[in-house]
Amino acid sequence: xxxxxxxxxAIVGYGNLGRGVEAAIAQNPDMQLQGIYSRxxxxxxxxxxxxxxxxxxxxxxxxxxxxxxxxxxxxSKDDLPQQSPALAARFNLVDSxxxxxxxxxxxxxxxxxxxxxxxxxLISAGWDPGMFSINRIMGEALLPDGxxxxxxxxxxxxxxxxxxxxxPGVAGGVQYTIPSPSAIEAxxxxxxxxxxxxxxxxxxxxxxxxxxxxxDAVRQAIVTMPHxxxxxxxxxxxxxxxELAREHSAMPHGGFVIRSGNTGTPDKQHKQVVEYRIExxxxxxxxxxxxVAYARAVHRMAGMGLHGAKTVFDVAPGxxxxxxxxxxxxxxx
Amino acid sequence: xxxxxxxxxAIVGYGNLGRGVEAAIAQNPDMQLQGIYSRxxxxxxxxxxxxxxxxxxxxxxxxxxxxxxxxxxxxSKDDLPQQSPALAARFNLVDSxxxxxxxxxxxxxxxxxxxxxxxxxLISAGWDPGMFSINRIMGEALLPDGxxxxxxxxxxxxxxxxxxxxxPGVAGGVQYTIPSPSAIEAxxxxxxxxxxxxxxxxxxxxxxxxxxxxxDAVRQAIVTMPHxxxxxxxxxxxxxxxELAREHSAMPHGGFVIRSGNTGTPDKQHKQVVEYRIExxxxxxxxxxxxVAYARAVHRMAGMGLHGAKTVFDVAPGxxxxxxxxxxxxxxx
Numbered sequence: 001x002x003x004x005x006x007x008x009x010a011i012v013g014y015g016n017l018g019r020g021v022e023a024a025i026a027q028n029p030d031m032q033l034q035g036i037y038s039r040x041x042x043x044x045x046x047x048x049x050x051x052x053x054x055x056x057x058x059x060x061x062x063x064x065x066x067x068x069x070x071x072x073x074x075x076s077k078d079d080l081p082q083q084s085p086a087l088a089a090r091f092n093l094v095d096s097x098x099x100x101x102x103x104x105x106x107x108x109x110x111x112x113x114x115x116x117x118x119x120x121x122l123i124s125a126g127w128d129p130g131m132f133s134i135n136r137i138m139g140e141a142l143l144p145d146g147x148x149x150x151x152x153x154x155x156x157x158x159x160x161x162x163x164x165x166x167x168p169g170v171a172g173g174v175q176y177t178i179p180s181p182s183a184i185e186a187x188x189x190x191x192x193x194x195x196x197x198x199x200x201x202x203x204x205x206x207x208x209x210x211x212x213x214x215x216d217a218v219r220q221a222i223v224t225m226p227h228x229x230x231x232x233x234x235x236x237x238x239x240x241x242x243e244l245a246r247e248h249s250a251m252p253h254g255g256f257v258i259r260s261g262n263t264g265t266p267d268k269q270h271k272q273v274v275e276y277r278i279e280x281x282x283x284x285x286x287x288x289x290x291x292v293a294y295a296r297a298v299h300r301m302a303g304m305g306l307h308g309a310k311t312v313f314d315v316a317p318g319x320x321x322x323x324x325x326x327x328x329x330x331x332x333x
Numbered sequence: 334x335x336x337x338x339x340x341x342x343a344i345v346g347y348g349n350l351g352r353g354v355e356a357a358i359a360q361n362p363d364m365q366l367q368g369i370y371s372r373x374x375x376x377x378x379x380x381x382x383x384x385x386x387x388x389x390x391x392x393x394x395x396x397x398x399x400x401x402x403x404x405x406x407x408x409s410k411d412d413l414p415q416q417s418p419a420l421a422a423r424f425n426l427v428d429s430x431x432x433x434x435x436x437x438x439x440x441x442x443x444x445x446x447x448x449x450x451x452x453x454x455l456i457s458a459g460w461d462p463g464m465f466s467i468n469r470i471m472g473e474a475l476l477p478d479g480x481x482x483x484x485x486x487x488x489x490x491x492x493x494x495x496x497x498x499x500x501p502g503v504a505g506g507v508q509y510t511i512p513s514p515s516a517i518e519a520x521x522x523x524x525x526x527x528x529x530x531x532x533x534x535x536x537x538x539x540x541x542x543x544x545x546x547x548x549d550a551v552r553q554a555i556v557t558m559p560h561x562x563x564x565x566x567x568x569x570x571x572x573x574x575x576e577l578a579r580e581h582s583a584m585p586h587g588g589f590v591i592r593s594g595n596t597g598t599p600d601k602q603h604k605q606v607v608e609y610r611i612e613x614x615x616x617x618x619x620x621x622x623x624x625v626a627y628a629r630a631v632h633r634m635a636g637m638g639l640h641g642a643k644t645v646f647d648v649a650p651g652x653x654x655x656x657x658x659x660x661x662x663x664x665x666x
Contacts, residue, residue: 129666141626141653263618270614281603285596293474313651320474
């Protein structure tokens with residue numbers, strides 16, 4: 001029996017997520033890293049593995065024939081809204097676009113290019129959006145009379161940390177999201193509580209002030225920031241740059257999706273609780289692992305002629321696995 | 334906008350699972366119960382809802398044009414190996430075949446008939462096999478350097494209770510599967526322990542002796558039963574028929590699938606833990622809810638021309654949801 005050729009993956013953007021993807025590809029024997037593409041001078045990019053090839057972004061188009069799937073590792077604010085549609089015109093790709101409110105327009109923009117180019121482009125992979133989204137819709141489908149609860153943390157939130165760092169007077173900082181233990185307990189009991197945003201999570205910020213900045217003004221700017229902090233109990237702790245580097249450089253995260261519902265007839269009900277939980281030593285490495293598994297599915301779907309923009313909702317579980325369907329049925333069903 | 338016609342479901346077999354399906358269909362406004370088909374005299378069948386139509390099994394074939402999907406609620410030992418292939422020749426269907434070791438041959442038998450009849454027949458839906466299987470293969474795909482652990486319980490196991498009741502000298506009985514708390518804790522820590530079958534679960538039986546039966550002989554027959562009990566620490570408690578009825582008629586169950594793995598480079602690793610957990614007030618009603626959601630997917634897949642035998646591994650999450658893809662992307666991604 002012939003071993004199929006490895007899937008040739010290319011990484012676009014080489015920050016924490018790109019480094020996670022480089023490491024994840026090395027864990028999957030059916031894949032091969034074709035290259036890392038960066039806007040920086042390739043000679044200046046330090047990769048984790050000596051053998052990882054680095055190219056300038058300008059070389060991407062010319063290497064088209066050597067690449068099966070692009071894994072986009074840029075940011076959702078500035079990079080992906082441009083890159084994903086533009087690259088979907090010629091490449092199969094996966095991205096981790098995570099601005100929930102703008103997903104429909106991002107999907108439409110990517111879909112137009114992918115349909116025209118007959119490529120397969122899966123957006124918003126990762127854990128939320130991503131694995132958590134899957135568990136939200138499956139929980140709802142399995143238990144239609146129910147409530148869905150998503151908790152994040154304890155963990156460092158990259159989006160909220162970025163928001164803190166954009167506040168004038170902030171020289172550096174991180175934000176941790178902390179789920180409320182009493183809220184989790186109430187939800188797990190199957191009692192289906194109604195919980196306000198404020199009751200579910202707290203937000204803890206550790207901030208280094210810029211020279212001359214006023215602590216009270218910075219604190220006020222953070223805790224009143226719309227969407228990010230104004231609906232939460234937010235605490236702001238001011239620390240030194242040394243403490244920030246020493247105590248807050250790891251990137252743990254985690255969270256839960258819980259569906260709590262009732263089955264049975266109106267006069268004889270039973271409580272049913274389904275919980276999906278992750279506890280991550282490294283948030284970017286886990287997100288990267290999800291992107292890489294869904295890049296495998298993208299390669300398969302492109303081969304099946306399933307073109308256009310896709311999300312994790314469109315991907316059968318078997319398609320992300322390296323194993324053949326008959327092996328999965330025999331070993332894992 | 335026209336509301337699509339409801340999906341017309343038929344239940345084949347009316348025990349605990351069939352009753353659960355009857356209740357679950359009533360919770361889904363996009364479905365309609367066409368009928369309950371039983372080998373018993375229809376006049377003798379007491380349904381949970383007065384409006385549920387009951388037919389003799391012999392009427393099934395004649396009602397073909399009124400049915401979109403059959404939900405088979407018979408047993409895996411005697412009913413489904415015959416029924417699923419035979420009915421897949423003409424009907425779209427879903428079953429809960431759960432004899433893990435015989436799934437490949439069941440799949441092959443159903444596939445032959447479904448391919449020939451151009452029907453869609455999804456086998457082995459439920460929670461294990463089913464939701465747990467999905468979480469096993471997804472965990473493995475996301476964290477290739479990892480270990481998968483499945484725990485069952487605390488709960489009443491229908492298969493093991495049936496096995497107990499088949500022992501000569503047993504007038505009635507139930508079996509509870511109990512996961513070991515220390516084993517669960519070790520797995521959740523991310524330490525990836527090696528656990529024997531005996532270390533993971535205990536089995537507790539509550540048995541009513543038949544008149545004249547010898548307790549020691551019955552106990553010995555149970556604890557040495559191959560596959561079911563011989564590899565476990567099994568305790569057998571003898572109780573009265575009254576106590577069995579009073580204390581052991583509920584059907585709770587539950588369990589966990591945990592994938593514990595490592596990401597990163599060989600010299601810098603991070604622990605990652607993914608856990609899927611269910612806690613069921615009623616095992617048959619939850620299994621029924623899964624069957625009903627996958628019956629919706631079967632209806633959709635039949636419409637897409639995806640014929641043949643299928644499993645949960647072949648079903649994209651969006652297909653089990655009553656909502657349209659654009660609504661799911663907007664609300665749940």
